[in-house]
Amino acid sequence: MDLKEALTNLAEVRRDLDAAAQAVARAKQALEETAEAKALAELKKQQAALSGEYMATDDQARALVLAEFQATANKAPAKGADISIYHEAEYDPARLLAWCQERRPTYVLLSLDVKRIDKNADDLMRDGAPLQIVERPRVRIATDLSEYLPKCHYCGVMATSNGPQGEPICADCAPVAEATAAVGEPTCKEEPDA
Numbered sequence: 001m002d003l004k005e006a007l008t009n010l011a012e013v014r015r016d017l018d019a020a021a022q023a024v025a026r027a028k029q030a031l032e033e034t035a036e037a038k039a040l041a042e043l044k045k046q047q048a049a050l051s052g053e054y055m056a057t058d059d060q061a062r063a064l065v066l067a068e069f070q071a072t073a074n075k076a077p078a079k080g081a082d083i084s085i086y087h088e089a090e091y092d093p094a095r096l097l098a099w100c101q102e103r104r105p106t107y108v109l110l111s112l113d114v115k116r117i118d119k120n121a122d123d124l125m126r127d128g129a130p131l132q133i134v135e136r137p138r139v140r141i142a143t144d145l146s147e148y149l150p151k152c153h154y155c156g157v158m159a160t161s162n163g164p165q166g167e168p169i170c171a172d173c174a175p176v177a178e179a180t181a182a183v184g185e186p187t188c189k190e191e192p193d194a
């Protein structure tokens with residue numbers, strides 16, 4: 001192959017590659033304009049909005065569990081929500097470092113080995129280390145909170161939406177309730193004129 005042929009080959013492959021990239025871009029755009037792709041984009045938007053709402057509602061529930069515990073000392077203020085107490089070592093790092101360097105050098109790596117200190121805080125305190133153990137409440141919320149979800153007004157299973165009168169309703173009862181609401185309540189027949 002001479003140089004001219006090689007450059008011709010290169011020019012042709014570049015041209016074809018450009019065309020291929022454009023074809024991919026056109027196909028992608030066509031795909032994005034389909035009803036399915038638009039529906040998917042809308043669903044993703046709703047999902048993202050719910051994720052934000054989830055974090056806010058989770059924070060709110062945790063804050064209320066903690067407030068209830070602080071007011072009443074009740075560690076299980078509601079079904080599915082409780083408080084566990086964990087212990088945390090509190091100390092002045094410089095003082096503890098100095099103490100460990102002298103008395104417990106294995107607790108010092110490049111600086112204080114905080115993991116090891118947390119794990120052995122009780123022993124260290126007993127040996128006179130300058131630290132104290134504090135209790136901290138931690139809120140736990142059950143994974144399954146389904147008992148809090150509204151039940152279907154008609155059959156009692158978990159409701160998935162609201163019915164025609166705003167009543168909680170399941171997917172099975174919804175069509176029946178809507179059909180009934182459309183027909184309306186039966187009215188009394190007027191008495192025929194005498």
Ligand SMILES: [Zn+2]
Binds near residue numbers: 156170171172
């Ligand atoms: Zn139902």
